[in-house]
Amino acid sequence: MCGIVGYIGKNDALPVIINALKMLEYRGYDSAGVAVFDGKTIRIVKRKGKIRELEQELSSKALKGTVGIGHTRWATHGRPDDINAHPHRCGPIVLVHNGIVENYLELKEKLQRENGNSFCSETDTEVIACLISSKYRGNLVEAVLEAVKELKGSYALVVMSEKEPEKIVAYRKDSPLILGVGDGEYFVASDIPALLPYTNRVVALEDDECAVLKRDGYLLLKNGREFSKEPKVVHWSTAMADEAGYRHIMQKEIFEQPKAVADTLNAYYSAEGEFGLFEESFSQKLIEAERIRLVACGTSYYACMVSRYWFDRFSRLPVDVDIASEFRYRDLHIDKRDLCIFVSQSGETADTLAALRLCNSSGATTVGVCNVMESTIARESQAVVYTLAGPEIGVASTKAFTTQLAVLFLMAVYMGWIREHLSKDEVKSMCNPLVYIPGLMEEVLRLDGSLRDLARVYMKKEHFLYLGRYLNYPIALEGALKLKEISYIHAEGYAAGEMKHGPIALIDEQMPVVVVAPPDKVYEKIRSNIEEVKARSGIVIAFNPKFNTELEKICYHIF
Numbered sequence: 412m413c414g415i416v417g418y419i420g421k422n423d424a425l426p427v428i429i430n431a432l433k434m435l436e437y438r439g440y441d442s443a444g445v446a447v448f449d450g451k452t453i454r455i456v457k458r459k460g461k462i463r464e465l466e467q468e469l470s471s472k473a474l475k476g477t478v479g480i481g482h483t484r485w486a487t488h489g490r491p492d493d494i495n496a497h498p499h500r501c502g503p504i505v506l507v508h509n510g511i512v513e514n515y516l517e518l519k520e521k522l523q524r525e526n527g528n529s530f531c532s533e534t535d536t537e538v539i540a541c542l543i544s545s546k547y548r549g550n551l552v553e554a555v556l557e558a559v560k561e562l563k564g565s566y567a568l569v570v571m572s573e574k575e576p577e578k579i580v581a582y583r584k585d586s587p588l589i590l591g592v593g594d595g596e597y598f599v600a601s602d603i604p605a606l607l608p609y610t611n612r613v614v615a616l617e618d619d620e621c622a623v624l625k626r627d628g629y630l631l632l633k634n635g636r637e638f639s640k641e642p643k644v645v646h647w648s649t650a651m652a653d654e655a656g657y658r659h660i661m662q663k664e665i666f667e668q669p670k671a672v673a674d675t676l677n678a679y680y681s682a683e684g685e686f687g688l689f690e691e692s693f694s695q696k697l698i699e700a701e702r703i704r705l706v707a708c709g710t711s712y713y714a715c716m717v718s719r720y721w722f723d724r725f726s727r728l729p730v731d732v733d734i735a736s737e738f739r740y741r742d743l744h745i746d747k748r749d750l751c752i753f754v755s756q757s758g759e760t761a762d763t764l765a766a767l768r769l770c771n772s773s774g775a776t777t778v779g780v781c782n783v784m785e786s787t788i789a790r791e792s793q794a795v796v797y798t799l800a801g802p803e804i805g806v807a808s809t810k811a812f813t814t815q816l817a818v819l820f821l822m823a824v825y826m827g828w829i830r831e832h833l834s835k836d837e838v839k840s841m842c843n844p845l846v847y848i849p850g851l852m853e854e855v856l857r858l859d860g861s862l863r864d865l866a867r868v869y870m871k872k873e874h875f876l877y878l879g880r881y882l883n884y885p886i887a888l889e890g891a892l893k894l895k896e897i898s899y900i901h902a903e904g905y906a907a908g909e910m911k912h913g914p915i916a917l918i919d920e921q922m923p924v925v926v927v928a929p930p931d932k933v934y935e936k937i938r939s940n941i942e943e944v945k946a947r948s949g950i951v952i953a954f955n956p957k958f959n960t961e962l963e964k965i966c967y968h969i970f
């Protein structure tokens with residue numbers, strides 16, 4: 412999913428669009444483009460490569476005007492090149508698109524046959540432009556609404572017409588779009604950070620909603636009828652979304668974890684043993700639940716896996732954890748006895764959203780754990796608990812993960828409390844020590860320098876193994892995921908007890924093995940696993956609290 416930006420207002424559109432697109436750069440993209448109405452025509456400039464290259468191209472072209480749209484593309488249909496880059500034009504229609512049109516070939520053939528359209532790109536997006544153009548009789552909104560009836564798939568569309576240059580039309584179906592309400596200027600973008608330099612008043616579009624942005628306001632349409640929605644204020648700022656002296660945004664986000672976790676814990680728990688997670692009426696549903704299902708993707712899925720141990724222990728209910736993209740295809744027997752928890756930083760994860768919709772329609776009780784306010788999962792869940800991590804811009808999740816753990820831990824203990832398995836004193840003994848977590852995280856972050864030295868030693872290795880047991884089994888999976896995603900080094904996470912069933916064969920003096928080995932109830936077991944690795948000359952890198960010095964004798968590196 413890539414970046415969309417639209418602007419109409421009193422200022423020059425181009426710098427606004429470029430700046431806003433840069434705020435979305437973190438998503439990764441292969442080409443970028445803009446379209447601006449210059450008073451006579453809509454001029455398009457687009458380029459394969461980075462926004463920097465587009466800017467170079469733009470430096471020789473005076474693209475002046477106060478209405479425009481922009482896009483960063485992640486190619487799905489057609490290679491990444493100048494021609495396939497967005498915006499696309501057909502007749503008077505110019506548009507940008509995020510998503511996939513599943514029936515684009517069928518529509519393309521029909522447009523060729525019936526309208527004699529010829530296409531210059533390989534994209535599904537150009538087909539949408541021609542479809543809208545074929546419906547266009549001087550009313551852009553009507554043409555867009557007619558065209559979307561024929562589209563199958565997911566699409567966020569932002570459309571202009573050369574014949575009605577004083578408006579931008581946006582339409583959302585399974586791909587996010589947010590309006591930004593400024594002072595005499597209006598924005599539309601695929602994600603909130605793009606809007607932050609200009610406004611914090613936003614309106615999130617829902618599926619099948621259409622927005623028309625004009626200079627003097629905006630209107631919203633659904634099923635052909637106008638409706639209104641008050642803008643919401645997001646308490647994020649641009650400063651929260653920039654690098655702020657760190658080498659890169661992900662490093663900043665790693666270092667923000669103590670604060671993010673402290674903010675999240677403080678928001679939902681007080682030292683008196685009081686929780687602020689749910690309305691009382693909703694809590695009744697948690698009391699009545701007979702099974703818990705945790706559903707998520709990627710890092711959020713690992714947060715769910717960790718929390719399963721907590722829900723097992725405190726709620727005393729059967730707990731299932733599922734990868735959202737698999738959950739959808741199981742023969743599930745969900746009903747009102749199920750409490751289904753959906754975890755997603757962005758609140759827009761498509762598979763998680765589809766799973767949520769399935770559970771909502773099956774009568775289950777649904778809870779979203781999201782970081783982005785007003786996101787679709789947050790809105791469509793029956794209750795939402797926000798992680799207060801601030802904007803997470805880095806593609807690899809860091810502070811969202813640790814704040815998810817904080818929320819899920821509190822939820823698990825809360826379940827134990829309201830279901831009367833835990834007394835108030837037990838709740839306090841479980842949760843009050845959480846105040847030490849941010850400080851301890853800060854201490855861990857002080858290992859930065861020595862961990863960097865370690866990374867230099869092993870950066871040329873092609874494979875890593877991560878091992879953990881119990882709570883730290885999913886932590887090992889998450890560690891391996893991070894290494895793959897960020898360093899492009901192959902890494903596998905394993906439940907350490909599984910070593911003897913195969914992976915142990917991989918260990919020799921070339922293999923770094925990262926082990927999370929706190930002195931918990933499985934410590935003796937994990938220590939034996941370390942011995943097994945050592946017996947095969949593997950390089951053990953262990954994480955272990957300071958007071959436990961025993962492992963120093965048997966590990967290569969210990970942190």
Ligand code: GLU
Nearest residue numbers: 413484485487488509510
């Ligand atoms: N399917 C469109 C394309 O390949 C849009 C991709 C995107 O979301 O950036 O051009």
